[in-house]
Amino acid sequence: xxxxxxxxxxxxxxxxxxxxxxxxxxxxxxxxxxxxxxxxxxxxxxxxxxxxxxxxxxxxxxxxxxxxxxxxxxxxxxxxxxxxxxxxxxxxxxxxxxxxxxxxxxxxxxxxxxxxxxxxxxxxxxxxxxxxxxxxxxxxxxxxxxxxxxxxxxxxxxxxxxxxxxxxxxxxxxxxxxxxxxxxxxxxxxxxxxxxxxxxxxxxxxxxxxxxxxxxxxxxxxxxxxxxxxxxxxxxxxxxxxxxxxxxxxxxxxxxxxxxxxxxxxxxxxxxxxxxxxxxxxxxxxxxxxxxxxxxxxxxxxxxxxxxxxxxxxxxxxxxxxxxxxxxxxxxxxxxxxxxxxxxxxxxxxxxxxxxxxxxxxxxxxxxxxxxxxxxxxxxxxxxxxxxxxxxxxxxxxxxxxxxxxxxxxxxxxxxxxxxxxxxxxxxxxxxxxxxxxxxxxxxxxxxxxxxxxxxxxxxxxxxxxxxxxxxxxxxxxxxxxxxxxxxxxxxxxxxxxxxxxxxxxxxxxxxxxxxxxxxxxxxxxxxxxxxxxxxxxxxxxxxxxxxxxxxxxxxxxxxxxxxxxxxxxxxxxxxxxxxxxxxxxxxxxxxxxxxxxxxxxxxxxxxxxxxxxxxxxxxxxxxxxxxxxxxxxxxxxxxxxxxxxxxxxxxxxxxxxxxxxxxxxxxxxxxxxxxxxxxxxxxxxxxxxxxxxxxxxxxxxxxxxxxxxxxxxxxxxxxxxxxxxxxxxxxxxxxxxxxxxxxxxxxxxxxxxxxxxxxxxxxx
Numbered sequence: 001x002x003x004x005x006x007x008x009x010x011x012x013x014x015x016x017x018x019x020x021x022x023x024x025x026x027x028x029x030x031x032x033x034x035x036x037x038x039x040x041x042x043x044x045x046x047x048x049x050x051x052x053x054x055x056x057x058x059x060x061x062x063x064x065x066x067x068x069x070x071x072x073x074x075x076x077x078x079x080x081x082x083x084x085x086x087x088x089x090x091x092x093x094x095x096x097x098x099x100x101x102x103x104x105x106x107x108x109x110x111x112x113x114x115x116x117x118x119x120x121x122x123x124x125x126x127x128x129x130x131x132x133x134x135x136x137x138x139x140x141x142x143x144x145x146x147x148x149x150x151x152x153x154x155x156x157x158x159x160x161x162x163x164x165x166x167x168x169x170x171x172x173x174x175x176x177x178x179x180x181x182x183x184x185x186x187x188x189x190x191x192x193x194x195x196x197x198x199x200x201x202x203x204x205x206x207x208x209x210x211x212x213x214x215x216x217x218x219x220x221x222x223x224x225x226x227x228x229x230x231x232x233x234x235x236x237x238x239x240x241x242x243x244x245x246x247x248x249x250x251x252x253x254x255x256x257x258x259x260x261x262x263x264x265x266x267x268x269x270x271x272x273x274x275x276x277x278x279x280x281x282x283x284x285x286x287x288x289x290x291x292x293x294x295x296x297x298x299x300x301x302x303x304x305x306x307x308x309x310x311x312x313x314x315x316x317x318x319x320x321x322x323x324x325x326x327x328x329x330x331x332x333x334x335x336x337x338x339x340x341x342x343x344x345x346x347x348x349x350x351x352x353x354x355x356x357x358x359x360x361x362x363x364x365x366x367x368x369x370x371x372x373x374x375x376x377x378x379x380x381x382x383x384x385x386x387x388x389x390x391x392x393x394x395x396x397x398x399x400x401x402x403x404x405x406x407x408x409x410x411x412x413x414x415x416x417x418x419x420x421x422x423x424x425x426x427x428x429x430x431x432x433x434x435x436x437x438x439x440x441x442x443x444x445x446x447x448x449x450x451x452x453x454x455x456x457x458x459x460x461x462x463x464x465x466x467x468x469x470x471x472x473x474x475x476x477x478x479x480x481x482x483x484x485x486x487x488x489x490x491x492x493x494x495x496x497x498x499x500x501x502x503x504x505x506x507x508x509x510x511x512x513x514x515x516x517x518x519x520x521x522x523x524x525x526x527x528x529x530x531x532x533x534x535x536x537x538x539x540x541x542x543x544x545x546x547x548x549x550x551x552x553x554x555x556x557x558x559x560x561x562x563x564x565x566x567x568x569x570x571x572x573x574x575x576x577x578x579x580x581x582x583x584x585x586x587x588x589x590x591x592x593x594x595x596x597x598x599x600x601x602x603x604x605x606x607x608x609x610x611x612x613x614x615x616x617x618x619x620x621x622x623x624x625x626x627x628x629x630x631x632x633x634x635x636x637x638x639x640x641x642x643x644x645x646x647x648x649x650x651x652x653x654x655x656x657x658x659x660x661x662x663x664x665x666x667x668x669x670x671x672x673x674x675x676x677x678x679x680x681x682x683x684x685x686x687x688x689x690x691x692x693x694x695x696x697x698x699x700x701x702x703x704x705x706x707x708x709x710x711x712x713x714x715x716x717x718x719x720x721x722x723x724x725x726x727x728x729x730x731x732x733x734x735x736x737x738x739x740x741x742x743x744x745x746x747x748x749x750x751x752x753x754x755x756x757x758x759x760x761x762x763x764x765x
């Protein structure tokens with residue numbers, strides 16, 4: 001495929017340069033104060049756009065006689081708007097005041113009102129009400145006016161028959177059905193017909209028919225109010241790529257751009273290829289602006305024009321922050337997007353966290369890193385955490401479709417109150433793009449990990465409570481799997497999809513052959529599907545299924561140096577177990593809170609209770625944990641080796657920038673596939689949510705309701721003896737446990753214990 005470089009300047013206008021900061025904090029503060037004071041004074045009238053008399057404020061817009069269409073559709077089509085609160089979160093302020101800072105004041109424009117009457121008639125005509133009439137009335141109030149639109153809809157024109165004909169059978173019957181054209185006896189809705197034709201035009205482009213044409217013919221019997229519609233698909237010849245012409249680049253070579261485009265001469269050219277090429281150039285971070293176009297050409301052999309505006313090849317970022325869990329953090333990052341040329345990327349990153357932890361722990365709003373019921377030493381959790389990472393990426397590795405990656409890392413991470421994980425190692429990967437949205441990657445990583453945690457962590461998460469065995473687990477052990485990942489993303493939006501699907505499959509193997517001490521086979525997969533329920537794709541039915549399985553391999557205990565009596569107790573790293581619950585899982589539960597669990601209890605509570613235990617009964621495990629009230633136990637998830645999870649969600653609009661959702665999530669998780677269905681933990685949780693549409697994606701607030709499931713769970717406590725020392729004991733008697741009852745006897749406590757609130761950005765799936 002020939003690449004041509006144009007010497008002509010790019011026709012894309014350069015954006016303004018970096019802004020400068022002004023000095024003079026006092027003057028800026030005064031300006032802000034003056035503007036705020038001006039905003040707090042609500043104007044009663046606004047100067048008419050025509051330069052005439054002042055126009056009153058529009059208090060309310062009212063529609064009369066509307067039945068066939070929704071008022072939301074009509075309001076969205078007119079320019080006249082009513083005075084309203086600026087945001088949902090400002091409603092409390094809007095109820096007590098009329099300040100422009102929180103209330104958007106809208107004023108009457110009589111010329112636009114006349115145009116709105118015409119706009120409403122056009123809306124009705126396009127929805128099949130071809131005889132509709134609209135009149136506007138202005139009703140004066142003490143302050144401002146109400147605008148009333150009187151509508152006489154008339155009879156709707158319906159469709160006798162809608163036929164879709166193809167000059168050549170290039171689109172499947174399923175694709176035609178998904179165009180969602182109105183059917184016989186439906187209203188002659190030109191909006192739905194246009195959207196369906198647009199969808200078919202997109203499908204032609206996706207199949208390589210860039211010159212394809214979709215047109216319609218409509219015959220209307222005005223007296224009978226009946227119509228016949230024919231949609232004709234004329235695909236023409238398939239388009240092929242002849243050449244690529246590149247312009248606008250200065251430092252980045254044509255060859256680097258050509259490799260990133262992944263367009264090959266002589267092959268069928270599809271709109272998906274154009275989208276993928278544009279996305280690939282943006283993902284390289286070498287360009288501020290990218291335009292990939294196919295100009296109008298009579299021939300089916302197409303030329304592609306690529307115009308770019310380069311970005312600085314190097315960036316450096318230093319930042320910091322704090323939160324209630326990890327205290328104060330700092331981060332420094334340096335990235336070179338064209339290191340040694342050819343689009344090679346070098347990424348250096350360093351983070352430092354947990355700073356000022358001893359001073360801030362359990363003070364002000366900061367949480368305690370060690371719960372009171374825990375048996376852990378808090379010192380390791382108050383030390384700084386850190387992470388060093390160097391990443392390298394080589395595009396077009398042996399082929400334009402391949403990307404080679406190398407990562408070298410070292411870190412000290414903590415999960416507050418649970419574990420401190422030290423690790424260092426490296427990983428290499430090769431990713432091949434099978435299709436424009438289907439990458440397949442094979443990677444190998446070698447990691448030495450040392451777990452610094454209390455004895456309780458190993459006893460619960462590894463199932464090993466012997467002190468000598470725990471000491472071996474605290475040493476450095478290798479975890480080095482080979483991982484195969486396949487991703488297919490056919491959804492229409494990366495953040496809030498309304499159609500298409502996503503699928504992911506991951507297969508891992510770690511054994512002596514790969515140099516791993518932790519040895520296992522693991523497979524997991526996930527599929528999400530999105531079905532639009534209207535032509536505007538605002539009502540969506542979304543579904544998701546996730547499944548996973550992991551099994552340890554013989555040899556793990558020998559590699560680590562542990563001798564277990566039962567080989568079934570072979571070790572599996574907790575990071576490789578499966579968990580359920582959370583904002584993107586079963587939303588009736590907190591993060592990772594659904595699944596196999598263990599209860600822990602302070603031994604002093606067992607001994608101080610009425611008819612309590614003795615040191616001897618705790619030591620031999622015969623102590624009955626039922627002597628302690630349920631709310632004194634701490635519930636700790638341990639995960640499972642198999643999981644099956646599903647969810648369905650109905651999303652629908654409730655306002656201009658708000659959507660709501662009704663969802664039902666469920667999962668079952670346990671040990672092994674057979675054990676998962678016989679003895680596993682399961683739950684089905686309904687819920688409701690609301691989403692605020694923002695430029696960065698939907699801000700999602702979900703409220704899930706979980707059932708009060710009663711289980712009998714194992715209990716782990718601690719025994720301390722002057723001679724034997726300190727050791728963990730799993731009691732022989734299981735403890736009946738219900739999280740709702742454990743929340744307390746109060747009515748509100750039991751209500752709130754069933755609820756889980758999740759706030760995040762982006763849809764759950």
